[in-house]
Amino acid sequence: MSTTLVTGIGELATGDPALGDGSALGLLTDAAVVVDGDHVAWVGPARQAPDADHRRDLGGRAVVSGFVDSHSHLVFAGDRAAEFAARMSGTPYDGGGIATSVAATRAATDEELRGLLAARVAEMRAQGTTTVEVKSGYGLTVEDEARALRLAREVTAETTFLGAHVVPAEYADRREDYVALVTGPMLQACAPHARWVDVFCEPHSAHAFTGDEAREVLMAGRAAGLELRVHGNQLGHGPGVQLAVELGAASVDHCTYLTDADVDALAGSATVATLLPGVEFSTRSPWPDARRLLDAGVSLALATDCNPGTCYSSSVPFMLALSVREMGLTPAEALLAATAGSARALRRNDIGRVTVGSRADLTVLDAPSYLHLVYRPGVPLARALDLG
Numbered sequence: 001m002s003t004t005l006v007t008g009i010g011e012l013a014t015g016d017p018a019l020g021d022g023s024a025l026g027l028l029t030d031a032a033v034v035v036d037g038d039h040v041a042w043v044g045p046a047r048q049a050p051d052a053d054h055r056r057d058l059g060g061r062a063v064v065s066g067f068v069d070s071h072s073h074l075v076f077a078g079d080r081a082a083e084f085a086a087r088m089s090g091t092p093y094d095g096g097g098i099a100t101s102v103a104a105t106r107a108a109t110d111e112e113l114r115g116l117l118a119a120r121v122a123e124m125r126a127q128g129t130t131t132v133e134v135k136s137g138y139g140l141t142v143e144d145e146a147r148a149l150r151l152a153r154e155v156t157a158e159t160t161f162l163g164a165h166v167v168p169a170e171y172a173d174r175r176e177d178y179v180a181l182v183t184g185p186m187l188q189a190c191a192p193h194a195r196w197v198d199v200f201c202e203p204h205s206a207h208a209f210t211g212d213e214a215r216e217v218l219m220a221g222r223a224a225g226l227e228l229r230v231h232g233n234q235l236g237h238g239p240g241v242q243l244a245v246e247l248g249a250a251s252v253d254h255c256t257y258l259t260d261a262d263v264d265a266l267a268g269s270a271t272v273a274t275l276l277p278g279v280e281f282s283t284r285s286p287w288p289d290a291r292r293l294l295d296a297g298v299s300l301a302l303a304t305d306c307n308p309g310t311c312y313s314s315s316v317p318f319m320l321a322l323s324v325r326e327m328g329l330t331p332a333e334a335l336l337a338a339t340a341g342s343a344r345a346l347r348r349n350d351i352g353r354v355t356v357g358s359r360a361d362l363t364v365l366d367a368p369s370y371l372h373l374v375y376r377p378g379v380p381l382a383r384a385l386d387l388g
Contacts, residue, residue, distance in 0.1 A: 001037040004387050005052035006362065009033070010060040013370045014043060015340045015353035025332050025370070033063070035360040035387055043354060056387065062369050064335060065354050066130025066361030066384055067316040068342035070158070071253050071274055073307035074120045075113055075148040076138040078104025080309045084282060093283040094235070095205040097309045098138070098166045105138040105148075114151055120306065121155045124314045128382030130361035131343075131351050133158035133303075135198060137165030142186045149193035158346055160196035160229060161187065164217040166207040179213050183220035196229050196250075197221025201243060204235035211239030218247055227347070233257045234279070245269045251301065251345040254279065256288050267297040272345040274301040275337070277322035278311035290337075291328030301341040302334060321377035331374045360387065 012031035014020060020028035032049040034042035042050055083097045105113070117134075124132055134156050136148035145163045152159045163182040171178035187197075201214035208231075209217065218228050228247055232240020234254035241262040244252035252266070253274040266273050275288045293300055302323055306314045313319075320334040329337065343352030350359050362385040365372060372381055 002054060003041060003052040004035045004054040004056055005032060005049055006035060006056045006058065006063075006385070006387070007032040007046050007049060008057035008059050008061070009046070009063045010368050011062040011370065012043070012354060013062070013064040013335060014355055015065050015336065016355040019043060019355065023332070024336055031063075033354060033360075033362065038360055040354060040356055040358050040360050043356060058364055060368065062365040062367055062372070063354070063385070064128075064363050064365065064370050065339040065352055066363045067128045067338050067382075068346065068348075068352050069124060069129045069132045069303050069306070069316060070251065070301055070342040070345040071276060071303035071305050072132055072134055073137055073162075073305070074117050074132070074134045075136060075152055076101050076105045076308050077108035077112060077116060078308065079312065083309060084312070087283055093285070093310060095166055095200070095202065095207040098207065099169055101138045101308050102140050102168060106141070106144050110147065110151070113148070114154070117151055117155060120314060125384040127315050127317060127380065128363035128384055129314070129316055130363065130384050131158065131346070131348075132156050133160060133196070133346060135160040135162040136190065137162035140165065140168040142181070142189050145186055146189040146193065149190050153193050157195065159194045160198045161190040161194040161221065161226065162198045162200075163187070163190065164199040164209055164214070166200060166205075167209075175213070179209075179216060182217055187220055187224050191221075191224040191226060194226055197224075197226040198229040198231060200231040201238065201240035202231065202235055203238050211243055214240070214243060215247075218243070218249070222247070229253065233262065241265060245271050250347050253303070253305070254288075255293070256280065256285060258289070263293060263296050263298065266293065270299075272299045272301050272341065274303055274342070274345050275323065275327065276303055276305035276311065277319050277327060278313045279305050280326070281322055282311045287326045289328065290323055294329070294333060299341060299344055300333075300337045301345040302337040303342055303345075317373045317382055318377065321374045324374045331371050334374065335370055
């Protein structure tokens with residue numbers, strides 16, 4: 001297997017405090033990386049770099065670890081632009097619009113969905129994302145949920161069964177029957193294609209799931225061998241965070257409305273709080289208090305929640321800018337949350353950092369420093385580095 005020396009790195013954010021300047025970002029200037037196959041074999045000052053079979057000079061650009069997008073809903077057809085426009089005019093979000101995406105997705109062919117999914121993943125890579133989690137949740141039948149996960153597995157190992165996204169219209173008066181379907185035949189069909197199980201635990205939406213229903217879904221998923229994730233506390237205070245911590249979920253996502261007890265529970269756990277600022281931007285909801293969480297010792301991640309309804313953005317740099325401008329993070333904290341933090345949310349230790357043994361997922365910036373990711377919002381600076 002051949003090696004490649006990536007040199008001409010003006011600034012390298014390794015994410016390893018043992019490297020570089022000793023900060024949490026582990027910044028190195030005038031740096032180099034040796035890649036052996038799919039993994040990093042050496043990191044350090046360019047003047048000390050060993051020989052390699054090939055050489056790639058980045059001309060003084062900055063490099064960061066590839067972004068880890070640990071929350072997305074990419075398998076869908078159609079769009080909900082009119083719903084977005086209505087929200088901008090004051091219509092509140094309650095989860096009901098998901099039914100529109102369900103109808104369009106059910107009507108799409110496998111090839112149509114495969115093409116849409118591939119285009120969205122390519123769009124993410126073009127903005128620096130190298131690992132993405134993809135959920136089902138826009139099929140809500142046994143066949144359509146299994147199909148979504150089969151397609152998602154073609155682009156990522158981080159696939160999540162979200163049959164408990166909302167209760168579909170045909171089960172509106174039979175919630176118990178739908179929960180039984182999700183925890184029975186649907187789970188059985190989907191588990192072979194998924195690593196994770198997730199649930200939209202949100203008592204403030206008539207379309208989502210109560211704490212008791214969410215517990216039933218998560219316990220069934222665990223029994224089927226899946227690891228746990230939770231949508232929680234998005235529309236108001238509720239049981240999602242406490243349930244996620246109690247059951248040892250890897251991540252609880254949204255965390256918009258938190259009590260002191262919720263923050264304390266997260267701080268004393270291994271559950272990552274994943275914040276999705278694009279949702280607040282797209283729904284005019286209150287911003288999560290990221291500063292409060294970090295100061296309490298909570299492990300934090302940032303992701304896009306790319307989906308057709310509440311955040312049709314695949315841009316992690318946009319999320320970084322929002323989190324710094326509106327949620328109290330520093331640029332360094334935001335970058336760490338979208339790399340090492342999101343890796344923890346996926347319980348992965350091989351991504352999210354640029355260190356010996358990690359995957360060689362590098363994102364190059366058309367800028368001299370990672371600071372430009374938030375200093376120049378909306379400018380396409382970041383792209384995943386292709387060493388093929």
